Amino acid sequence: MFYQIRRNMSAAPKLVAVAESRRFMIDCFKAVKVPQAYAEDQADLLVGADYRGHFSHGMNRLEMYINDLAINATDGAATPKILKETPSTAWVDGQNGLGAVVGNFCMDLAIKKAKTVGVGWVCAKGSNHYGMAGWYPMRAMKQGLVGVSMTNTSPLMAPTRAKEAALGTNPLAVGANATNGDRFLLDMATTAVAVGKIEIQRRKGAKLPDGWAQDPDGNNTNDAELGFSTGCLYPLGGSELTSGYKGYGLGAMVDVFSGVMSGANYSTKVRKWTHAGADTAADLGQVFIAVDPNCFAPGFEERMTDFNGRLRNTTPTDPSNPVLLAGDKESHGMNSVDEAGGIQYLENQIKTCCMLAEKLNIKPLQFID
Amino acid sequence: MFYQIRRNMSAAPKLVAVAESRRFMIDCFKAVKVPQAYAEDQADLLVGADYRGHFSHGMNRLEMYINDLAINATDGAATPKILKETPSTAWVDGQNGLGAVVGNFCMDLAIKKAKTVGVGWVCAKGSNHYGMAGWYPMRAMKQGLVGVSMTNTSPLMAPTRAKEAALGTNPLAVGANATNGDRFLLDMATTAVAVGKIEIQRRKGAKLPDGWAQDPDGNNTNDAELGFSTGCLYPLGGSELTSGYKGYGLGAMVDVFSGVMSGANYSTKVRKWTHAGADTAADLGQVFIAVDPNCFAPGFEERMTDFNGRLRNTTPTDPSNPVLLAGDKESHGMNSVDEAGGIQYLENQIKTCCMLAEKLNIKPLQFID
Numbered sequence: 001m002f003y004q005i006r007r008n009m010s011a012a013p014k015l016v017a018v019a020e021s022r023r024f025m026i027d028c029f030k031a032v033k034v035p036q037a038y039a040e041d042q043a044d045l046l047v048g049a050d051y052r053g054h055f056s057h058g059m060n061r062l063e064m065y066i067n068d069l070a071i072n073a074t075d076g077a078a079t080p081k082i083l084k085e086t087p088s089t090a091w092v093d094g095q096n097g098l099g100a101v102v103g104n105f106c107m108d109l110a111i112k113k114a115k116t117v118g119v120g121w122v123c124a125k126g127s128n129h130y131g132m133a134g135w136y137p138m139r140a141m142k143q144g145l146v147g148v149s150m151t152n153t154s155p156l157m158a159p160t161r162a163k164e165a166a167l168g169t170n171p172l173a174v175g176a177n178a179t180n181g182d183r184f185l186l187d188m189a190t191t192a193v194a195v196g197k198i199e200i201q202r203r204k205g206a207k208l209p210d211g212w213a214q215d216p217d218g219n220n221t222n223d224a225e226l227g228f229s230t231g232c233l234y235p236l237g238g239s240e241l242t243s244g245y246k247g248y249g250l251g252a253m254v255d256v257f258s259g260v261m262s263g264a265n266y267s268t269k270v271r272k273w274t275h276a277g278a279d280t281a282a283d284l285g286q287v288f289i290a291v292d293p294n295c296f297a298p299g300f301e302e303r304m305t306d307f308n309g310r311l312r313n314t315t316p317t318d319p320s321n322p323v324l325l326a327g328d329k330e331s332h333g334m335n336s337v338d339e340a341g342g343i344q345y346l347e348n349q350i351k352t353c354c355m356l357a358e359k360l361n362i363k364p365l366q367f368i369d
Numbered sequence: 370m371f372y373q374i375r376r377n378m379s380a381a382p383k384l385v386a387v388a389e390s391r392r393f394m395i396d397c398f399k400a401v402k403v404p405q406a407y408a409e410d411q412a413d414l415l416v417g418a419d420y421r422g423h424f425s426h427g428m429n430r431l432e433m434y435i436n437d438l439a440i441n442a443t444d445g446a447a448t449p450k451i452l453k454e455t456p457s458t459a460w461v462d463g464q465n466g467l468g469a470v471v472g473n474f475c476m477d478l479a480i481k482k483a484k485t486v487g488v489g490w491v492c493a494k495g496s497n498h499y500g501m502a503g504w505y506p507m508r509a510m511k512q513g514l515v516g517v518s519m520t521n522t523s524p525l526m527a528p529t530r531a532k533e534a535a536l537g538t539n540p541l542a543v544g545a546n547a548t549n550g551d552r553f554l555l556d557m558a559t560t561a562v563a564v565g566k567i568e569i570q571r572r573k574g575a576k577l578p579d580g581w582a583q584d585p586d587g588n589n590t591n592d593a594e595l596g597f598s599t600g601c602l603y604p605l606g607g608s609e610l611t612s613g614y615k616g617y618g619l620g621a622m623v624d625v626f627s628g629v630m631s632g633a634n635y636s637t638k639v640r641k642w643t644h645a646g647a648d649t650a651a652d653l654g655q656v657f658i659a660v661d662p663n664c665f666a667p668g669f670e671e672r673m674t675d676f677n678g679r680l681r682n683t684t685p686t687d688p689s690n691p692v693l694l695a696g697d698k699e700s701h702g703m704n705s706v707d708e709a710g711g712i713q714y715l716e717n718q719i720k721t722c723c724m725l726a727e728k729l730n731i732k733p734l735q736f737i738d
Binding site for chain 2: 084086087088089091117118119121123125146158159160161162163164166167174176184186188189190192193209210211212217218219236237238241242243245246247248249250252253255256259260261262263266267268269291292293295296297298299300303304307310311314315316317318321322323324325326
């Protein structure tokens with residue numbers, strides 16, 4: 001949710017090895033009684049987001065998860081349970097477990113079904129914030145499958161023509177392999193922008209572009225402070241004139257597939273967002289789909305490579321600004337971390353880690369010398 | 370594609386009964402050797418679009434289909450063929466048949482599979498323009514299922530940062546029943562707007578809003594004439610600043626699921642759009658998905674009713690402009706036709722019908738007295 005701004009620091013940046021970031025987060029989770037395997041699931045997801053440059057969905061969220069676990073708003077030891085099954089579907093109760101634990105469980109089930117009958121479609125209720133939506137399709141892609149995941153979230157999007165929020169940022173993610181490690185990996189919120197982008201403008205004292213956020217009367221606002229405090233984001237597409245009702249429709253679609261279908265909370269039934277941790281179970285709904293492309297035309301990955309190339313090689317408007325494919329930014333993020341030899345966290349993030357280490361009595365986060 | 374403007378006509382409007390519009394279109398198709406059942410499939414789709422107020426996708430397209438059939442660019446007698454099957458999937462060759470024939474065949478197959486194993490996922494290659502994307506989910510909804518369909522189309526959308534088109538308007542449609550005939554029915558192109566909306570501005574001599582269309586250099590244009598002639602629509606979301614890359618990602622996702630997965634044409638391999646009919650087979654790709662909501666939490670339709678109400682009842686910005694749900698505009702369109710007692714076509718459309726009746730030697734379109 002809350003984006004981090006990388007400031008120019010006078011001192012040399014403190015880098016954290018990917019393995020050390022993971023170790024630290026596992027230790028944090030274990031300190032609030034999360035079993036080893038589940039702590040690893042959750043830490044892999046968070047460090048995976050940082051590695052890909054999605055800092056908002058990485059260690060940035062650690063404190064929130066720890067808070068939720070500490071007050072038992074999330075049950076870190078809970079194991080998801082299958083409530084109903086058919087050859088291609090399953091209905092799962094996440095039992096208020098950690099988002100990554102529920103998500104991995106459901107996607108693994110979907111993968112198993114896809115390998116047997118071609119498609120696996122698994123809906124979970126009783127889940128929690130599941131992090132980067134693209135994490136779960138990647139799990140299916142490792143098995144040569146096409147993966148999809150969607151989740152509902154706390155209300156932050158105003159339906160077109162409305163002045164109050166009734167849907168979340170409700171992301172969807174879709175991933176498909178091409179050859180030689182290339183792939184298509186879409187991971188997007190169905191709002192025009194994430195709250196974090198508004199926060200960045202606010203910190204900069206800059207105006208918001210049209211189509212990002214509404215004021216309390218339901219009109220477009222360019223005032224970042226007002227946009228942030230109102231908490232009514234425009235759906236993808238912005239105003240009605242620029243087809244914001246399509247983004248609103250997509251956000252609703254995500255909620256139908258994740259919240260309504262699973263019997264979880266949905267729309268305004270979902271609790272309000274809080275960075276500090278909530279005192280009630282979130283009962284979020286999610287859906288995980290795996291499809292075996294070999295059930296259709298042979299040569300899928302070869303065609304994906306050609307498809308990706310056609311998009312990336314479209315003539316750019318500005319030759320210094322190449323055309324990207326969904327997922328390319330994340331690949332660049334990973335390359336940057338690999339080149340630097342570690343993840344560069346913000347000073348504020350590092351302070352939070354120091355505080356957490358002390359509070360939870362674990363080994364502090366170590367830096368690369 | 371081409372929107373129709375309802376002008377104020379001095380004479381009383383000429384109304385056409387829904388059944389008569391259907392009769393006329395069936396006769397047209399039969400005149401170019403389409404078998405009765407397939408002529409009905411295609412006419413039902415077109416009159417269904419007109420009935421719902423989607424005039425661009427209704428009888429407006431008749432001439433294009435007839436042209437394609439007359440020169441055998443589409444094979445009106447072709448029967449789709451299953452190439453490969455699993456319990457939850459099928460790969461179909463549309464054999465260059467009419468879009469509605471291929472679409473109905475595939476969705477019926479998906480429905481059958483969903484009823485057996487929970488999900489049916491059917492991909493077709495060798496298809497043609499399949500009309501209103503929402504038509505196929507409606508078929509699944511009649512069976513108590515949730516339906517999805519997507520199709521690729523001729524290149525008209527420029528990827529973010531590009532100055533040439535590499536994806537079509539690539540629509541997706543999703544439908545789910547609520548109780549008492551209410552439902553959620555999303556049917557949207559993944560471009561910001563359809564070409565027809567640009568044509569309307571052009572006819573009016575009005576400017577285009579930002580985020581609709583590009584000029585030949587890849588920049589935003591407000592010049593409707595230039596936007597129309599360039600044929601590079603912005604994806605949903607508009608420019609990069611307003612997250613147009615999400616709409617671009619969605620358009621690509623539709624092509625992955627419809628074109629790439631089915632082994633049909635995709636991206637720039639799809640033939641250029643022509644209203645007059647083309648001289649090569651389109652080989653479009655499509656996907657049809659049916660899901661049985663009873664495989665998940667019981668009471669799906671009751672929750673959909675509550676969900677729909679929560680969205681429609683959000684406080685409106687302008688109380689005279691109520692908040693709508695995806696599909697509400699189409700319901701209003703049907704009510705208008707029912708109240709008027711028939712469909713009011715444009716004068717130009719009626720002229721085209723006269724011309725077609727003469728050319729094909731069939732009974733002209735009749736009006737309500």
